[in-house]
Amino acid sequence: MPAELVVEVAARVRETARIMATSQHTDELIHWAEESKVQGPVSPDLPPWRVLIVDDDQDVHQATEFALKHQLIQGRALHFLNAHSAAEAQHLLRQEPDIAVVLLDVVMESEHAGLELVRTIREELGLEAVRIVLRTGQPGYAPEMEAIRDYDINDYKTKTELTRNRLYSVLTTAIRSYRQIQALNSQRAGLSQLAESSNRLLQQDTLEAFFQQTVTEAASLFASPLQAALCARASPPVNGEPPRLLAATPGLLAATDGSFSTLPGNVREPLQACLSQRSHQQKTDTLALYVRGPESAPLGLLVQAEQALTRDQLNLLHLFAAQVATCFENLTLLKRLRRSAFTDPLLDIPNRSSLIVSINEKARQDGLEGWVLALLDIDQFAVVNHVLGYRTGDQLLHAVARRLQQQFPAPALVARLGSDTFGLLGPKEHISLPTLQRCFRNAFNVNEQAHRLSASFGLVRLDGVAGQGEEALRSAHIALKRVQERDRGQGLYYHETMASEIRSRVSLVEELRKAMADNRLCLTYQPQLSLISGRPIGVEALIRWPGEHGDPIPPSVFIPLAEKAGLIIELGEWVLREACHAQRELAAAGHGDLRMGVNVSVKQFEHPDFIAMLDRVLSDTGIDPAHLELEITESVAALDPERLTQLLTNLKARGLSLAIDDFGTGFSSLSYLHRLPIDRLKVDRSFIQQLGQDGDRGEIARVVISLGKTLQLVLIAEGVERANQAEFLRELGCDEVQGFYFARPMKRAHLQHWLQEHPLGVSH
Incomplete structure (x- = not known):
């Protein structure tokens, strides 16, 4: 049967010569010269389509390659691989990547060898994208309807009907389908990679870490490594200052002194244009992405590849830029929320939550031995607010906070826990009842007026507290309440008997x-x-x-x-x-x-x-x-x-x-x-x-x-x-x-x- 195809091809060659000589007839099936004109130019940057011919007849291999020689499909040439048995094809499929189409004979070393290879390709090798065109010279061995129904093939043809043009049409359809599947798989993989990338970006605690992770993610989007750089520009620019280089891959960073102006020109210029024009800047192998940041703080992200970026890669990079913008905005929002959660809005100092976290971190890292937690409550501060007004009251709270921070610098921590209640955490050598009382010996000056305040204090030695932050705060609060009930203006250290009395009272x-x-x-x-x-x-x-x-x-x-x-x-x-x-x-x-x-x-x-x-x-x-x-x-x-x-x-x-x-x-x-x-x-x-x-x-x-x-x-x-x-x-x-x-x-x-x-x- 393969000989018949050879004879047909030879006959068509002779017929073509006759037609070209006379130019009197046009037959679509054999009008090769005109077909080649519509193929379009070959793209030198795109690899050829890889087609595997599986047939135990060498003439079929030669005839197929001869029929499709010099043909282009979607601007790309064809490259043929050959296997003369199902076993040889299986070995090739395991070794060779990116095979687009398999032209598969049904009957080879056995009458069902081709059909069994189909199962192997799909089920064992897991090659879902490769298109399989089943060819047979003996239709009775594999009826068309049953083969399409029972096997994952894409087309079924008898060898006699596969004229050159029909073979080209079948192959074009299969390759187009393969490309679409590859694009879908690439998009699916890209979206999955973007989702994972987004999670990693959102895990960063600081903006510096976020910027560096952005560059790392951009550089690893594709199989071939990219170079990437990220910079920012104040909006509007301040005094014509150049953008700031926030992060870069090691290859780019090695060529700079850490400043934007020392970046290579092929990196610096696209980034400069990207930020000044507020738009993406694209070249063959380079893409500068404009990333709109929160509060009009734009970013420029440049990626540079070793070869031309494909359309799918460009689309993925555009999606990545949008993702970076969203993550940047979310991170900035989270930063504000974290500040709101751990900072007192009036005094701009740590709040109760921050104090608890600090105690817990200290306990986990170094232990609490030798450290003290103190609570102080300003006596009769409600009267101060009532008599002097809340504006003066707030100013007095600012004055108290400043004095406490001056008296108890780092490693001590000063926090505001309530309207007129402060918490202090630090070594016992620094925080004690005498040092606390000393803070209130002198008047507090507000609006050129001297205001004398007194405070009550509750202290707890943290090495004697079983729990951590919440328990320590509760113990200090018990001591503070005991002072307020008995003798305001004084202080007490927490003792376990205080807690037992509280429990008895609650009971x-x-x-x-x-x-x-x-x-x-x-x-x-x-x-x-x-x-x-x-x-x-x-x-x-x-x-x-x-x-x-x-x-x-x-x-x-x-x-x-x-x-x-x-x-x-x-x-x-x-x-x-x-x-x-x-x-x-x-x-x-x-x-x-x-x-x-x-x-x-x-x-x-x-x-x-x-x-x-x-x-x-x-x-x-x-x-x-x-x-x-x-x-x-x-x-x-x-x-x-x-x-x-x-x-x-x-x-x-x-x-x-x-x-x-x-x-x-x-x-x-x-x-x-x-x-x-x-x-x-x-x-x-x-x-x-x-x-x-x-x-x-x-x-x-x-x-x-x-x-x-x-x-x-x-x-x-x-x-x-x-x-x-x-x-x-x-x-x-x-x-x-x-x-x-x-x-x-x-x-x-x-x-x-x-x-x-x-x-x-x-x-x-």
Whole structure:
């Protein structure tokens, strides 16, 4: 059969000679000269298409090569490889790269050798791009429909139908398909490489590292290495200064002194044009890419190849430039976000997060032994802001930060943790309580005015802290809070007992929440008597907490906890409601003239819903407000005078009576108290308990009672436990008494029995 193809080719040669001589006929199948004219010029820079002929007949090899000799397909010549068996073809395919088309005979060393080679090419060798044209001289061995259906081939032809032009057409179609697949694979690989490159670019922590990585990625985009350089120009240029060379591959960098002006001309000039014209500059083997940076900071990226850049390579480089621009913008954004996350915006110093990271890094690198963390909180800084204004307050914070940085330079770190709280990290030789206090000995000058500030300090030795940053900060904060509770302006080092006390306090708060939810709190009532008649004239409601294990927890312990934990509002309403129910029950039992005294904390008074809550309780319980007395402490004097006066006036308008509890222990002025609508003063038990002991003649009690009389208020003494105390108070003109000498606090049912048994009071 191959001989037939040779005969056909020879016949066509003779026919061509006849046609060329006579020029009378045109036949597309054999008009070779005209076909060669439309091929276009050969591109010297592009390699030929590699075609593998697999056939056990040498004549087929010669005839195929002769038929396609000097033919061009898409501007590229053809280069033929030859194999005379499936085994030889398989060996060639393993060794030779970039074979575009395989012209494959079906029947060779066996009747299905060609078909088996197809499976080997696709499945074993994994050559998906190479196009396979199956040729057979014995169609019965491989029917066309079944071969195309069952085997991954691209065309099926019998040798008799493969005339020269049809062979050319089949090969052109196969090569075009091969090129498209190669382009798709190249694009897919390029996009995958760009994705990996983008990830590596975004992993860089600094701009310097990002620029160097950009050059590295650009130089490794293709199989053959590239030279690359990256430069930047200020926008607009400053004083005609040349662009700055940011990074370059070693080959280019070796030819410079690190400056843009010393780059080779074939690199410098395209980059200069790229930046000045704000556009890509392309030459045969060089491409200068314009990369628009964030905030109008343009970059120029040059890549230089050993040979001409293909269209696919140029497209990939353009995509890479866009990727660099996006990554550059993202990195700049991340840098701003990182600065925002770790820098205080007002003072431009490290913030809390930065301090924690610094502690953790120090612990990981060198250990924390011998290092100290200190927190300082400016005392009464809210008052400074209120009196001087926030602008002056901010300037004072700047002054404090500058002084701390001057006093504690590197390796110490100064950070701002809150509005007026600073953190300091450094060696214990530098950071100590005396060195911290020394920072506040001199006034801070702002706007030519001297401002004296004091601060409280909490310190922790980091080698004694089990955790790292968060734990160290928590420990220092515990010490700081302890100072603020006891003695502002001083400092304490953290100790483990402080943490255990905090844990106990937190545990007690949780127990209190549970006790309130389970209704395990209760009220007791202590009678109040007239010193003149001895008759009961009222009772005071006192809250009690039996404790989960039967041990009573004193109000002096859990009431402050309730105030700090935000439970006092709910607890106060419960106490008021229970006391009003008790008063109504007493009234129903014939004791309606007794007043009910209920303690109200400053936190309750400050709450905007206090009056509304009181009205709800009065309405729900239905008691006469004249039989209710609210007891407040002198600390309410710290409230805004205008608001306090209005609040107390509203209470009096409802018919309530008001009493100042623990009178004599506060800091309120008498003139201020005199202006308030108060009915009664309760003399603190600390003054009463001293009466008759160690020669005490009651001078303090005498003065306190005299002051109350001067204010024309009713006086009631608390904590009367002995007869001589009661007698002395009677002589001083005290009006009413309350204490163990007369009656202990008792539950509601016991109170009714006591009132029935002592209608005229207690006789001694």
